[in-house]
Amino acid sequence: xxxxxxxxxxxxxxxxxxxxxxxxxxxxxxxxxxxxxxxxxxxxxxxxxxxxxxxxxxxxxxxxxxxxxxxxxxxxxxxxxxxxxxxxxxxxxxxxxxxxxxxxxxxxxxx
Amino acid sequence: xxxxxxxxxxxxxxxxxxxxxxxxxxxxxxxxxxxxxxxxxxxxxxxxxxxxxxxxxxxxxxxxxxxxxxxxxxxxxxxxxxxxxxxxxxxxxxxxxxxxxxxxxxxxxxxxxxxx
Numbered sequence: 443x444x445x446x447x448x449x450x451x452x453x454x455x456x457x458x459x460x461x462x463x464x465x466x467x468x469x470x471x472x473x474x475x476x477x478x479x480x481x482x483x484x485x486x487x488x489x490x491x492x493x494x495x496x497x498x499x500x501x502x503x504x505x506x507x508x509x510x511x512x513x514x515x516x517x518x519x520x521x522x523x524x525x526x527x528x529x530x531x532x533x534x535x536x537x538x539x540x541x542x543x544x545x546x547x548x549x550x551x552x553x
Numbered sequence: 554x555x556x557x558x559x560x561x562x563x564x565x566x567x568x569x570x571x572x573x574x575x576x577x578x579x580x581x582x583x584x585x586x587x588x589x590x591x592x593x594x595x596x597x598x599x600x601x602x603x604x605x606x607x608x609x610x611x612x613x614x615x616x617x618x619x620x621x622x623x624x625x626x627x628x629x630x631x632x633x634x635x636x637x638x639x640x641x642x643x644x645x646x647x648x649x650x651x652x653x654x655x656x657x658x659x660x661x662x663x664x665x666x667x668x669x
Binding site for chain 1: 585595596657660
């Protein structure tokens with residue numbers, strides 16, 4: 443089956459720093475999403491980005507589908523950015539919500 | 554909209570007991586899914602549904618049953634609980650319409666289950 447690998451597994455930043463999280467996947471996908479799981483366990487969808495670039499405030503994401511990777515950029519990090527960041531992909535020709543998740547990147551932002 | 558709701562928030566079961574985890578969404582989404590999350594791991598798909606009356610297995614379906622009689626509800630049944638089913642369970646929904654934000658998934662708050 444498809445492999446989804448995220449790096450780095452852990453990241454510690456000082457508030458205000460920038461970071462880049464990476465997601466590699468082993469096969470062609472038609473659905474790629476980035477999620478943030480906050481320290482209380484809630485999962486929030488950040489981006490639906492099977493290809494191209496999107497931006498939302500201090501966060502942006504780029505997926506290069508032909509090279510099978512996606513990047514999540516966090517600029518001017520804040521303590522509220524702490525938590526676990528997951529990328530998830532779906533195989534096949536449709537979008538059914540049948541996502542395969544990576545292991546996540548745990549981010550800690552220190553004040 | 555309440556979004557995706559799950560009950561209960563916490564549950565403790567003894568080995569061999571059965572129970573149903575409830576999930577409901579009020580966004581008229583066709584797709585619904587159940588995932589489990591174990592410590593230090595990403596989420597793994599248990600079962601999913603593309604519409605009322607249609608369900609299919611995910612990565613880790615053993616020990617769980619689902620049914621989808623309405624668009625809004627997608628309960629997950631544990632037939633005979635085992636300690637290996639201790640986990641946090643998340644329900645999610647998404648739309649087929651691929652609106653401006655695409656097929657993004659919305660997650661419920663989770664149910665933390667402990668089997669002793």
